Amino acid sequence: MAEQIRAFLETKVMLEEPQLSIVEVAFKCQTFKKNEQILRTGEVCNNFYFIASGGIRVYFITQQGHEKTRHIALDNTIISALSSFISRLPSMELIVAMEDTELYAISHDDFFHLVQSCREWELFYRLILETAYITQTRRVETRVTLSAKQRYDLVMRDNPEFIQRVSNKVLASYLDITQETLSRLKSSHH
Amino acid sequence: MAEQIRAFLETKVMLEEPQLSIVEVAFKCQTFKKNEQILRTGEVCNNFYFIASGGIRVYFITQQGHEKTRHIALDNTIISALSSFISRLPSMELIVAMEDTELYAISHDDFFHLVQSCREWELFYRLILETAYITQTRRVETRVTLSAKQRYDLVMRDNPEFIQRVSNKVLASYLDITQETLSRLKSSHH
DNA sequence: CGAGGCCTTGACCGCGGTCAATGCCCGTGG
DNA sequence: CCACGGGCATTGACCGCGGTCAAGGCCTCG
Numbered sequence: 222m223a224e225q226i227r228a229f230l231e232t233k234v235m236l237e238e239p240q241l242s243i244v245e246v247a248f249k250c251q252t253f254k255k256n257e258q259i260l261r262t263g264e265v266c267n268n269f270y271f272i273a274s275g276g277i278r279v280y281f282i283t284q285q286g287h288e289k290t291r292h293i294a295l296d297n298t299i300i301s302a303l304s305s306f307i308s309r310l311p312s313m314e315l316i317v318a319m320e321d322t323e324l325y326a327i328s329h330d331d332f333f334h335l336v337q338s339c340r341e342w343e344l345f346y347r348l349i350l351e352t353a354y355i356t357q358t359r360r361v362e363t364r365v366t367l368s369a370k371q372r373y374d375l376v377m378r379d380n381p382e383f384i385q386r387v388s389n390k391v392l393a394s395y396l397d398i399t400q401e402t403l404s405r406l407k408s409s410h411h
Numbered sequence: 412m413a414e415q416i417r418a419f420l421e422t423k424v425m426l427e428e429p430q431l432s433i434v435e436v437a438f439k440c441q442t443f444k445k446n447e448q449i450l451r452t453g454e455v456c457n458n459f460y461f462i463a464s465g466g467i468r469v470y471f472i473t474q475q476g477h478e479k480t481r482h483i484a485l486d487n488t489i490i491s492a493l494s495s496f497i498s499r500l501p502s503m504e505l506i507v508a509m510e511d512t513e514l515y516a517i518s519h520d521d522f523f524h525l526v527q528s529c530r531e532w533e534l535f536y537r538l539i540l541e542t543a544y545i546t547q548t549r550r551v552e553t554r555v556t557l558s559a560k561q562r563y564d565l566v567m568r569d570n571p572e573f574i575q576r577v578s579n580k581v582l583a584s585y586l587d588i589t590q591e592t593l594s595r596l597k598s599s600h601h
Numbered sequence: 602c603g604a605g606g607c608c609t610t611g612a613c614c615g616c617g618g619t620c621a622a623t624g625c626c627c628g629t630g631g
Numbered sequence: 632c633c634a635c636g637g638g639c640a641t642t643g644a645c646c647g648c649g650g651t652c653a654a655g656g657c658c659t660c661g
Contacts, residue, residue, distance in 0.1 A: 350537065361550060578640095
């Protein structure tokens with residue numbers, strides 16, 4: 222079980238044994254049922270998550286009441302409502318489980334205690350920030366330069382598992398299109 | 412002259428005297444004429460900049476040949492083509508001077524040497540990454556939830572100096588609209 | 602079983618992009 | 632110093648992508 226985190230971390234950060242155990246202990250296991258809320262609007266995001274099984278999404282709600290899914294995370298990925306996790310401000314983003322989900326959560330305090338006390342973990346945090354920035358930048362680019370269909374094809378190519386496992390409603394909001402146009406795209410695409 | 416950097420840095424990072432001088436020496440002064448290229452497409456961005464006077468912009472060119480301005484930086488701000496600066500990969504983004512510009516550049520090597528050797532500078536780098544991420548996130552949000560006019564009003568409120576100092580062509584590409592619609596927005600706005 | 606949410610399909614429409622014409626400003630060279 | 636040329640700004644006519652509204656069928660879960 223914690224075996225899974227250990228295997229994941231090994232690919233990202235070179236932790237030696239004294240710290241490795243500290244890290245493992247810091248991650249607490251939690252389970253959520255499908256559609257269960259993990260973070261509500263207005264709360265500060267106090268956790269950073271590793272998804273062991275299942276899937277969650279991070280989204281916000283526009284003033285017109287539409288959901289905008291910003292991140293989708295399935296098995297074996299890390300995720301958080303990063304803006305709030307960093308800034309300690311109430312989150313505009315909420316988090317819900319898309320399926321029955323088992324995850325491991327590390328608290329903000331434990332996380333940043335590690336950043337301060339462990340050089341390798343600090344590098345890991347920097348890696349998280351750097352990749353998060355680059356990912357966001359690419360997201361702006363694709364949103365601005367590609368049509369709805371081109372964005373769909375891109376996800377089809379890069380994250381085909383999203384299309385299989387995620388409901389159309391959520392996938393549409395992830396692509397910044399409506400459910401209706403996604404439906405039309407899928408049927409026209411042959 | 413280096414006085415200006417020192418004053419700027421004081422607001423962001425607590426540098427003590429031995430390091431402060433090292434930092435100051437690392438920043439080399441450069442000047443660019445209006446419309447001069449600072450970074451070309453395909454080059455790796457090897458510098459991080461502090462703008463002393465003038466203004467520059469960071470943009471990329473779509474496959475249809477349209478310019479998309481991603482960042483505008485006037486006096487007293489720091490800027491870079493961050494994705495490339497971080498990843499060391501060729502930049503899709505290019506940088507040009509919008510006005511005659513005097514800036515101070517620190518090289519990638521010097522910058523990351525400081526990150527490693529100076530705790531405070533490392534914190535500064537993390538601050539840069541964190542704010543860059545949050546800024547990008549907000550940018551996606553406004554792009555997705557607001558109409559062209561609402562985005563214009565937002566810049567009007569938060570960065571009125573952009574509207575005065577930046578050409579309509581550049582401002583339009585910054586707002587992700589065409590020159591024509593920007594022109595119409597301005598005239599209709601009363 | 603029934604009810605509510607999700608998906609699909611159709612009709613309609615509006616925001617903002619494209620194309621084109623004109624005028625203006627500004628830098629450059631004769 | 633003026634003449635010219637090219638880039639920028641403005642305005643108008645047009646149009647298409649994708650959103651909205653509405654109706655109908657299906658699946659799931661209580």
